[in-house]
Amino acid sequence: MEKLFDICFKTGLLFTVVSFILGLIFGGETDLGVETDLDIDIDLDLDTDIEFEGVSKGVGTVSPLKPTIIAAFVTVFGGVGLMVINKGYSDILALLIGTIFAFFVSILMYKLIIVPLHKRQTVAHSNKSLIGHEARVILTIPHNEMGKIRYVIHKNTYTAPAKALDDDGIITEGEIVIIKKIEKHIFYVEKK
Template identity: 25%
Template sequence: MESIYWGCLIGGAIFAVVSLVLGDLIDGLLDGAFELPGLDFFKPVVLAGSITTFGGAGIMLTRYSSISDISALILSLLIGIAAAMLVFFAYIKPMRNSDVSIAFSMKELSGKIGEITIPVPEKGFGEVMIKIAAGNTVHTASSFEHRPIAAGARVVVVDVTEGVLRVSEWDEDVLKDV
């Protein structure tokens, strides 16, 4: 029985190393062939972790405890199942729910407030930095009103045309009058 435990332990360890080194390549070649739709609990990483833990627990229980082989087998199976549940609930399930994107559309920048980093000439292009949820983003800017805008000036994005943010100087005094 110990040879089965060793096979599970070594096989799982080899799978872990191979998937760590060649994981993206294998995933691209197999394209999820071994994943069962709707059954996230049977993902390869969960099964491999369970089998490896089963093997390691079996070796330790047969060598370092005085329980019978059947008891060691049952206890090893339970420990392997517990490891699978731990991997699933601590890794797989949270990762499935964390698939969010920090991407944004250029059209979403209309109405955002930014700061000119490279001066915008009357007819030409400068650069504006805008704070978004993911951090700061810098874009090419032109003056909406065809007036020069100095570096450091606060601006509002009026619209986006062909990937260029058309900006106007932000005047807080105008808002006080409204």
């Protein structure tokens, strides 16, 4: 049983470290000033409605079967199981305590971190009131290609993939643009 706990702990820890490193390379903006465009995530979405600032918006709720939650469960299960066995308790007790702690940490992580972040991101990016809003180009938008913009809503900063609405030329990094339309999570912009 100790080998099972050891494998779970090391696998969960390895997944967390690898996810962090790949997140720095492919996942988005970090405190190190690195920005990238690829976002890989696997989850199961269920359609629900939520109330946000008095306006009801249909958004998908995030599933608890996200890789982050599963990795947290496996890591805590393995780590707590190893600690209980090393204290001299039985395998059954280690299995029970490891499972309880893993569920508790996973539920807390889901309720306090994953769900609030998902709701905030979904509502912010599905809001059609962004049409006409100013944004700054943070990755040059070449002719007929994608770039990236940064905009601020309610003192929160967001980034989004962007294309020039008119195909006349290049919109360079640092220029201020106006969001003209949003289709399939792509923001179409024009120079201000």
